[in-house]
Structure formats: structure tokens, C-alpha cells
Amino acid sequence: MAERSATLEKTIETLTEQKKYPALRDILVTMNPADVAALFDALEERTLPLLFRLLPKDIAAETFVEMEPDSQELLIRGFSDSELKEVVDELYVDDAVDLVEEMPANVVKRILRQADAETRKLINDILKYPEDSAGSIMTTEFIELRPSMTVADAVKNIRRNGLDSETINTCYVVDDGKHLLGTISIRDLILAEEDAKLSDIMEENVISVSTMTDQEEATAMISRYNFTVLPVVDGEGRLVGIITVDDAMDVMEDEATEDIEIMGGVTPVDKPYLKTGAFQFWRARIPWLLLLMIGATFTGMILNHYENALARITALTLFIPMLMDTGGNSGSQSSVTVIRALSLGDLEFKDILSVIWKEIRVAFLCGVSLACVAFLKIMLIDHLLLQNDDVTVLVALTVCVTMVLVVLVAKLIGCTLPMLAEKLGFDPAVMSSPFITTIVDALSLLIYFAIASAVLGA
Amino acid sequence: MAERSATLEKTIETLTEQKKYPALRDILVTMNPADVAALFDALEERTLPLLFRLLPKDIAAETFVEMEPDSQELLIRGFSDSELKEVVDELYVDDAVDLVEEMPANVVKRILRQADAETRKLINDILKYPEDSAGSIMTTEFIELRPSMTVADAVKNIRRNGLDSETINTCYVVDDGKHLLGTISIRDLILAEEDAKLSDIMEENVISVSTMTDQEEATAMISRYNFTVLPVVDGEGRLVGIITVDDAMDVMEDEATEDIEIMGGVTPVDKPYLKTGAFQFWRARIPWLLLLMIGATFTGMILNHYENALARITALTLFIPMLMDTGGNSGSQSSVTVIRALSLGDLEFKDILSVIWKEIRVAFLCGVSLACVAFLKIMLIDHLLLQNDDVTVLVALTVCVTMVLVVLVAKLIGCTLPMLAEKLGFDPAVMSSPFITTIVDALSLLIYFAIASAVLGA
Numbered sequence: 071m072a073e074r075s076a077t078l079e080k081t082i083e084t085l086t087e088q089k090k091y092p093a094l095r096d097i098l099v100t101m102n103p104a105d106v107a108a109l110f111d112a113l114e115e116r117t118l119p120l121l122f123r124l125l126p127k128d129i130a131a132e133t134f135v136e137m138e139p140d141s142q143e144l145l146i147r148g149f150s151d152s153e154l155k156e157v158v159d160e161l162y163v164d165d166a167v168d169l170v171e172e173m174p175a176n177v178v179k180r181i182l183r184q185a186d187a188e189t190r191k192l193i194n195d196i197l198k199y200p201e202d203s204a205g206s207i208m209t210t211e212f213i214e215l216r217p218s219m220t221v222a223d224a225v226k227n228i229r230r231n232g233l234d235s236e237t238i239n240t241c242y243v244v245d246d247g248k249h250l251l252g253t254i255s256i257r258d259l260i261l262a263e264e265d266a267k268l269s270d271i272m273e274e275n276v277i278s279v280s281t282m283t284d285q286e287e288a289t290a291m292i293s294r295y296n297f298t299v300l301p302v303v304d305g306e307g308r309l310v311g312i313i314t315v316d317d318a319m320d321v322m323e324d325e326a327t328e329d330i331e332i333m334g335g336v337t338p339v340d341k342p343y344l345k346t347g348a349f350q351f352w353r354a355r356i357p358w359l360l361l362l363m364i365g366a367t368f369t370g371m372i373l374n375h376y377e378n379a380l381a382r383i384t385a386l387t388l389f390i391p392m393l394m395d396t397g398g399n400s401g402s403q404s405s406v407t408v409i410r411a412l413s414l415g416d417l418e419f420k421d422i423l424s425v426i427w428k429e430i431r432v433a434f435l436c437g438v439s440l441a442c443v444a445f446l447k448i449m450l451i452d453h454l455l456l457q458n459d460d461v462t463v464l465v466a467l468t469v470c471v472t473m474v475l476v477v478l479v480a481k482l483i484g485c486t487l488p489m490l491a492e493k494l495g496f497d498p499a500v501m502s503s504p505f506i507t508t509i510v511d512a513l514s515l516l517i518y519f520a521i522a523s524a525v526l527g528a
Numbered sequence: 529m530a531e532r533s534a535t536l537e538k539t540i541e542t543l544t545e546q547k548k549y550p551a552l553r554d555i556l557v558t559m560n561p562a563d564v565a566a567l568f569d570a571l572e573e574r575t576l577p578l579l580f581r582l583l584p585k586d587i588a589a590e591t592f593v594e595m596e597p598d599s600q601e602l603l604i605r606g607f608s609d610s611e612l613k614e615v616v617d618e619l620y621v622d623d624a625v626d627l628v629e630e631m632p633a634n635v636v637k638r639i640l641r642q643a644d645a646e647t648r649k650l651i652n653d654i655l656k657y658p659e660d661s662a663g664s665i666m667t668t669e670f671i672e673l674r675p676s677m678t679v680a681d682a683v684k685n686i687r688r689n690g691l692d693s694e695t696i697n698t699c700y701v702v703d704d705g706k707h708l709l710g711t712i713s714i715r716d717l718i719l720a721e722e723d724a725k726l727s728d729i730m731e732e733n734v735i736s737v738s739t740m741t742d743q744e745e746a747t748a749m750i751s752r753y754n755f756t757v758l759p760v761v762d763g764e765g766r767l768v769g770i771i772t773v774d775d776a777m778d779v780m781e782d783e784a785t786e787d788i789e790i791m792g793g794v795t796p797v798d799k800p801y802l803k804t805g806a807f808q809f810w811r812a813r814i815p816w817l818l819l820l821m822i823g824a825t826f827t828g829m830i831l832n833h834y835e836n837a838l839a840r841i842t843a844l845t846l847f848i849p850m851l852m853d854t855g856g857n858s859g860s861q862s863s864v865t866v867i868r869a870l871s872l873g874d875l876e877f878k879d880i881l882s883v884i885w886k887e888i889r890v891a892f893l894c895g896v897s898l899a900c901v902a903f904l905k906i907m908l909i910d911h912l913l914l915q916n917d918d919v920t921v922l923v924a925l926t927v928c929v930t931m932v933l934v935v936l937v938a939k940l941i942g943c944t945l946p947m948l949a950e951k952l953g954f955d956p957a958v959m960s961s962p963f964i965t966t967i968v969d970a971l972s973l974l975i976y977f978a979i980a981s982a983v984l985g986a
Contacts, residue, residue, distance in 0.1 A: 100733045104753050228718055238715050239697050239756070256714050257696050260686055275558045293781065295562050296774035298697070298756050315773050316754035322777065323751065326784035327868055333788065334864025334961065335857055343869035344879060348889035355861050355890065356897050359935075362857050363898060367905070369849035377842050384835050391827035391852075391969055399793055399820050399962050403813050406792025410785055411801035421802060431806035432813065439814050440821060447825070477817075503792065503961045504857050511849055 086117055095124045107136030119148045131160030139172040146177050155184040162236050164209035167196045204288040205281030208302045208311030213241040217251055217269035221262045237314055240299045243272045248308040250276055250301055278303050285321050292318040333502035365508040372515045383526055385460035389469045397476040397514040398507035404429055404484030405502045412498050419493045429485045437477035441470035468525045472518045480510045544575055553582040561587055565594030577606045589618030597630040604635050613642040620694050622667035625654045662746040663739030666760045666769030671699040675709055675727035679720045695772055698757045701730045706766040708734055708759055736761045743779050750776040791960035823966040830973045841984055843918035847927045855934040855972040856965035862887055862942030863960045870956050877951045887943045895935035899928035926983045930976045938968045
């Protein structure tokens with residue numbers, strides 16, 4: 071796929087140099103707008119406006135929507151007012167809102183000036199909804215029908231308004247006050263008798279979200295109910311917009327990326343890797359590194375405190391990384407599993423006791439298995455093979471008992487911290503590997519030295 | 529939401545005890561099948577079949593599909609042959625395949641016996657496709673039209689076959705040999721003139737996948753092109769199935785979960801947290817823990833090797849966890865960012881040099897910032913406040929120079945290993961926090977002691 075578009079890029083380049091515009095146009099119109107956009111994003115500044123102007127009006131708008139903000143800005147700055155108006159007129163309101171959110175203020179002014187009064191009002195209304203709310207990602211172009219209409223009326227209405235609405239797969243039946251009464255799918259319309267009344271055939275148990283619902287919840291509902299559209303109503307139950315499944319997929323992907331990045335100890339950056347500057351990455355990463363570095367100094371202080379014990383029984387040092395790492399990894403495993411289950415809705419705070427009980431059993435199984443392997447490894451390799459006389463059976467036992475306890479503590483912390491974070495209204499993803507590791511490191515050492523002093527008198 | 533269904537559960541329980549079946553039925557039919565399924569999954573074994581039998585046939589099948597495999601199996605075991613046939617007849621082929629894949633062999637036999645010959649053949653065909661291929665998740669119920677049909681013919685055809693096909697939003701135009709010629713959306717059909725010929729109005733630049741395409745790639749295409757359906761063709765370009773956007777969303781969610789779990793050092797378990805047994809979790813976690821534990825013993829050997837140096841300059845011990853953790857965290861950040869970019873298609877192996885160059889710059893910025901803060905912290909807190917005389921300016925300098933180098937090495941390893949894994953055909957997610965940390969830990973120590981011996985003669 072990457073190979074193919076590289077060749078295509080070459081062809082387009084050659085044709086552009088030879089000014090073969092009709093041929094170029096023929097190639098571009100056969101392509102999907104998303105692919106044209108990807109191709110355009112890779113073009114030089116000078117070629118982009120030239121090729122963009124070759125596109126027919128409707129394809130131009132679809133392509134424009136799919137392009138990177140940098141390219142969009144470049145194009146807009148080169149557009150005449152009438153060219154800009156043509157593109158803006160073709161955009162769905164949700165796409166226009168996305169554009170306005172991405173562009174710098176002076177470009178936004180120009181865009182809004184070119185939009186007609188109604189569109190401008192709609193854009194401004196949507197901009198008022200909080201970021202990440204259902205209202206902020208909805209679009210306002212949908213088919214509105216009345217309960218008294220017959221199927222034939224409805225089809226006529228759709229023919230009249232269908233071109234301007236983002237989807238006609240589901241149509242909405244509303245009363246005079248715009249209150250949502252029911253939905254009817256295009257499939258039901260096609261399969262119904264022409265003279266049936268909509269009030270008789272519409273689905274009355276409508277599932278909808280409010281404009282203030284979190285976008286992640288709205289997306290999860292689209293996935294859960296296998297919808298292609300989800301209606302959005304205001305505080306009074308009036309239909310104000312719809313969320314389409316393609317936008318829901320984008321939200322889902324963005325949310326997964328955000329979770330993964332936060333779990334990796336990075337503030338999410340909402341740009342592709344290659345478009346993100348080194349300085350931006352620095353800003354996204356340094357706060358976490360600083361915080362965790364400070365956290366790790368406590369571990370250092372613990373280690374330093376037991377300096378004398380380590381100097382006396384030098385073999386103890388040998389197993390510190392193994393115990394600390396195993397603790398960190400055990401904790402990460404539990405936290406990752408719990409964080410994902412929370413974000414999928416498989417777990418809630420009320421399940422915390424069953425989670426703890428499950429993790430205790432898993433920790434016991436894992437701890438004992440690891441301890442057995444560690445014991446064998448220590449006795450066979452360190453003691454017999456490497457003939458390290460400091461590594462006695464008692465040292466091996468100390469390590470193994472510590473191992474079981476460390477895994478237990480790590481898994482308990484790994485499973486409870488994300489659930490507590492969620493309960494307190496924080497993002498549970500924060501409580502993943504890096505934090506868990508830092509906390510478990512310190513605890514592992516304390517457990518190790520406590521047991522060492524009990525068993526070995528260290 | 530959880531609150532509401534808890535109350536609903538109570539109501540249903542009470543009504544069941546009082547045998548108020550008509551009322552129960554009235555409640556159930558107003559609910560979305562996905563919600564009914566969630567409710568049923570929480571029912572007792574004895575009540576489930578009772579309530580399931582209250583559902584009308586079509587809702588019963590939709591609810592059945594959304595239930596957990598445990599509940600499905602319970603129901604099937606209680607079904608008479610004719611009841612089973614009724615449910616199986618209502619299932620779309622992709623759902624029937626999912627069911628067959630989840631059930632034990634003797635239940636599968638019963639299901640296949642009740643399916644009609646054609647369905648049985650379709651199920652068996654789909655079962656032959658490799659797991660995770662487009663063929664394995666497609667369904668075979670779609671609307672097939674001919675290029676010579678008029679719009680009126682097409683609508684008539686859809687009315688005849690629409691009820692049995694999973695979606696009518698996009699219809700497919702094929703020739704006599706079933707080769708895919710074009711697509712036409714229901715919207716275009718509704719908006720077109722009745723006597724227009726399909727060959728004139730269909731979209732001829734069809735984007736399709738092969739049955740052997742990876743399901744993740746197929747899903748990414750649905751998202752990229754904002755499709756609600758994607759056609760699947762066989763090796764000869766014959767249309768054999770479609771993938772619908774709701775299934776694509778499920779795949780997307782599963783793939784994100786899989787990535788997240790692998791990145792946390794857990795073999796993915798494809799069951800919800802609370803349904804997974806402790807033993808299953810143990811099996812998913814122990815191999816990684818063992819592998820990483822063995823890896824960490826090398827770090828222990830390095831630490832042990834420099835025992836004498838540590839005994840001479842005791843202050844060095846104080847900073848080991850800080851350096852190791854910061855290294856691990858820096859490496860995790862890079863690996864997480866790169867792994868996600870690879871999985872979203874934002875990065876490819878050919879970008880490796882630009883990635884390395886970017887990470888070097890980010891590492892330099894992060895390393896220097898961390899080193900400055902560490903220097904201040906060491907001199908102000910350890911040296912002045914805690915009056916630790918072992919902590920000299922030279923020790924602080926050793927730590928800070930090490931810090932810069934460790935961050936650099938960690939970020940380089942963190943960004944290159946996932947890209948190499950992808951190039952070699954492994955899942956890049958494996959090369960995340962746990963592995964990177966284990967490798968970076970050992971390297972951090974080697975760097976630390978090398979610099980300490982140069983600066984302090986340790």
C-alpha cells in the first residue's frame with residue numbers, strides 16, 4: 071500500500087511538471103478523497119493549491135476535510151474569498167467546527183465571514199459545548215420527519231433534503247417543538263407500505279445522549295448498540311444533532327491512543343509522530359520524568375539506609391534488581407488489565423473487592439511459581455555453577471520469601487490504585503506502569519531488608 | 529446507568545417471582561437487545577430460559593447474539609431442536625460463525641444440524657479463513673444488483689431481499705460471474721431518477737479487501753474512508769462478503785485491548801475481567817514475569833560486580849534507583865509513542881532514521897533538564913540539608929552526566945526496538961515498558977560505573 075502510493079506520488083509529480091492537468095484530474099477523481107488528501111499532504115507548498123483547484127467542488131470539500139491542518143491552512147491562505155466560500159458551503163457543520171478549532175484566529179475570522187449566517191450560528195453553538203462532550207462532536211444535518219407523515223411523504227422529504235444531510239440511514243421523527251419522538255431507518259421506510267403512517271411504524275424506544283454526555287460514553291453506546299448514528303438532545307429533549315459512526319470510530323481511536331500514551335507516562339500529543347516537534351515531545355514527557363525521578367529518590371534513600379547490611383552480606387545486592395523489576399512488572403500487569411477493564415466498562419468501583427480477591431489468588435500463583443524458579447536458579451547457577459559462596463541456602467530462602475510478598479503487594483497496589491483514581495474522578499490510566507513501578511520499587515526494598523534482617527540478622 | 533440497571537434487575541426479579549409474564553414481556557420489548565442481553569447475563573440459571581422464551585422471535589435472536597458465551601450455552605442446552613432452529617434461522621452468518629467458534633463441540637454439532645444446508649455451507653466456508661482475516665469476520669448477507677437494472681428495479685429487489693441482508697445502506701453491483709463492478713448507496717438510489725440505469729450511476733472505483741486481508745487492516749480502511757460497509761472479494765475478484773462498521777468497531781476495540789495488554793506484559797485474554805479465572809490470569813502473566821526475572825539477574829550481576837566500588841564510595845548507591853527508573857521511564861515513553869504510531873500507520877520502518885534523529889533531540893532536551901534538576905536536588909537536599917558528606921560535587925556531576933547518557937541510550941533503544949520488531953514481523957507492542965526497562969536497567973548501571981570510575985576513580 072505504501073509502495074503503491076509512493077509510485078503514484080511520482081506519477082503525479084511527473085504529470086504536474088509536464089502540466090498535464092486533464093490527466094491529473096482524471097486520476098484524482100477516481101481516487102477516494104481520503105487517499106487524495108494523504109497524497110496532497112505530501113505535496114510541496116507550490117504544487118498543492120494547483121492540484122487542489124483541479125478537483126470538482128464536492129470532491130474538493132471531502133478531500134479538504136481529510137487533510138492535515140497544516141495543508142488546510144496553506145490552502146485557505148491561498149484561497150480567494152469566493153473559493154473559500156465554495157469549500158465552506160460544502161462542509162458539514164461538524165467538519166467546519168473541527169476546522170475552526172484547528173486554525174489560527176485570523177484564518178478562523180475569514181472562514182466565519184464566508185459561512186452563511188445560519189452556518190455561522192451553528193458553528194458558534196457547537197463551539198460552546200465543552201471539549202470532549204457529545205455536543206462538540208455532533209453534526210446538525212439530519213433528516214427530520216413528522217409523525218403524521220406517510221412513508222411516501224417521508225421518501226419525498228428525504229429526496230428534497232437528503233443531499234444536505236450527513237446520513238439518511240436513520241431519520242428522526244419529531245413533534246412541533248422538535249422533541250424527539252422516534253426513529254425510522256431507511257431500511258424500514260423502503261420495506262414498509264407507501265401509505266403507512268410514520269407514527270405507526272417508527273421505533274419509539276429511542277436511545278439518545280445529551281449534548282453534555284462525555285464523547286467517550288456516546289461512542290461506547292454506538293459500539294454497544296451497533297448503531298450507525300446516535301441522536302443528541304438538549305436539556306429539554308429537543309433533537310439538536312447526531313453523532314455518526316465514522317466520527318465515533320475516530321473518537322475511539324483517539325481515546326485508545328490517549329490511554330496508551332498516559333499509561334506510558336506521556337502527556338498525549340494529538341498530532342502524528344512525524345509532525346510533532348522535538349520540543350513538543352519534550353514538553354509532553356518531561357513533567358512525568360521529573361515527577362518519577364523525584365519519586366525514585368526515596369528508593370535511593372532506602373537503599374542507602376541499608377548500606378551497612380549490604381556491606382555485611384554482599385550477596386544481597388545481587389538480587390535487588392530482580393526483586394525490584396519483578397515487583398514492578400507484576401504491578402504493571404495488574405494495573406494495565408484493570409485500567410483497560412475500567413475503560414471498557416467491564417469493571418466498576420463496586421467490584422473492587424472481587425478484583426482484590428482475584429489478584430490475591432493470581433499473585434499467590436505467580437509469586438510461588440517465580441519463587442520456585444528463582445530458588446532453583448540461585449542454587450544451581452549462583453551457588454553451584456558460579457561458586458559464589460556468599461549465596462547460601464538462607465540467602466536463597468530470603469529472596470524467595472521476599473519474592474512472594476513483593477508480587478502480592480505489587481499486584482494489590484496495581485489493581486487498587488487505578489480503581490481508586492477512577493472513584494476520585496481521575497484518569498485511571500495515570501496509575502499504570504511508571505507510577506506503580508516507582509511505588510513498588512521502594513516497597514520491595516523495605517520488604518527485602520525486613521525479611522533479610524529476620525532470616526539473616528542483616 | 530449502572531444504578532438504573534441495578535433497579536431494573538430488581539424489578540425483573542420481583543415480577544419473575546410473581547410470575548407476571550405479560551408485564552415482563554412488555555418491559556423487555558421496549559429495551560434495546562444489547563441491554564436485554566446484559567440483563568439476562570446477570571440472571572440466575574433457572575430464570576434465564578424462562579425470560580428468554582418471553583421474547584418475540586426477532587428480538588430473541590438479536591438478544592441472543594449479544595449475550596455472553598456462558599449464557600448462550602446454557603440456553604442452547606435447554607432449547608428443544610425446534611427452538612434452536614428458530615434462533616439459528618434468525619442469525620446473520622457472521623454471528624452464527626462467532627457462536628460456533630465459542631461453543632463446545634457437542635453444542636456446535638447441534639447448532640449445525642439445525643441450520644439449513646446453505647447456511648451450514650456458508651458457516652463452514654467462513655470457518656476455513658484464518659483467524660484475524662477479513663474472511664473470518666465478514667457476513668454473506670448483502671444486496672446484489674445487476675448493472676442493467678434501473679433504480680426502480682433495484683428498489684424492488686431491495687424490498688424483496690432487504691429483510692435478510694445485514695445492511696442495505698450500500699448495495700453491490702456485480703456481473704454474472706459475481707465480480708464486483710460497483711457500489712451504490714441507498715442514498716444515491718433514493719435521490720436518483722427512477723429510470724436511471726445502475727451502470728450509469730454506480731460508483732465504479734470500489735475499494736475492497738481480499739478475504740485474506742488482516743482484519744486490523746480492513747478495520748483501519750473502514751475508519752480511514754468513513755465507510756459503514758466494506759466489500760470482501762476472493763482471489764478472483766468475486767464478491768463473497770461484507771464487513772459492517774459495527775463489527776469493525778469491535779475489532780478495533782479488541783486490537784487496542786490486545787496492544788495495551790501486550791505492552792503491559794500480559795498475554796491477551798479475550799474475556800471480561802470478572803469472567804476470567806485466577807488460573808487463566810496466572811497463565812497469561814507468568815511467562816512474561818519469568819522471562820523478565822531472568823533478564824533482571826544480569827542487572828544483579830553487574831551490581832554485584834561493582835560491589836567494591838560501591839563499598840568505597842557509598843554515596844553512589846543512593847542514586848542507583850533514580851538512574852535506573854529514569855532510564856526505564858524514558859525508554860518506555862519512546863517505545864509507547866512509537867508503538868502506537870506504528871499501529872496507527874503513522875510510522876513505517878523506512879522512517880527509522882527520522883525517528884532516531886527526533887528521539888536524540890528529545891533525549892538531549894529531557895536529559896539536560898533532568899540533570900539540572902537532579903544536580904540542584906543533590907546539592908541542596910542531600911549535600912546541604914541532609915548534610916551527607918559523602919555526596920560531593922564530583923558525585924553530583926557523575927550522576928548528572930550519567931543521567932544525560934542514560935536518557936539518550938534509553939530513548940534510542942525505546943524507539944528502535946519496536947521498529948525492528950515490526951520489520952522482523954513480530955508485534956512491536958512486545959518491545960514496550962517491561963522489556964525496555966529490563967534492558968535499560970543493565971545499561972544504566974554499566975554507564976554509571978564507567979563514568980564513576982572515570983570521574984571518581986571508583
